Amino acid sequence: MSIPQIxxxxxxxxxxxxxxxxxxxxEVISVYKDTNESIVILDAKxxxxxxETLYLLSSSANAExxxxxxxxxKLGKVREIDVTTYLD
Structure with a gap:
């Protein structure tokens, strides 16, 4: 992935x-002040x-x-459940 630089x-x-x-x-845009200093601008979402992804993958057990x-x-091994009992 190439990030535009300005x-x-x-x-x-x-x-x-x-x-x-x-x-x-x-877009994600890299802003440089000189060759060794830059920041990245990206959407807050x-x-x-x-x-969130980094947090979820930070635990090897959770990542597995x-x-x-x-x-x-992907293999289609899914089942539907009624989640209403888990809601407030």
Whole structure:
């Protein structure tokens, strides 16, 4: 995945357009100040999703349960349950 890079100066002068690009197109944009300093701009929902995924995969046992569940789903080993009893 290639992330577009723009300079700090360009970001500063075109921030409204960059903000819209990120929100409307789901783009992730890298902003550099010099060759060794940069930040990334991404949609807050996408950031939250990434953080949640990292959290869920941080436990090896939980990561294995998730992988097993994904495999079962791909193989069609699913069953429907009534979840109303689990709701408040």
């Amino acid at each position: 300079s700090f100066q360009e970001c500063n002068s075109k921030f409204a357009q960059i903000f819209d690009r990120v929100l409307e197109n789901g 996408e950031y939250s999703s990434l953080i 349960r998730l992988r097993e569940g994904i495999l079962q789903h």
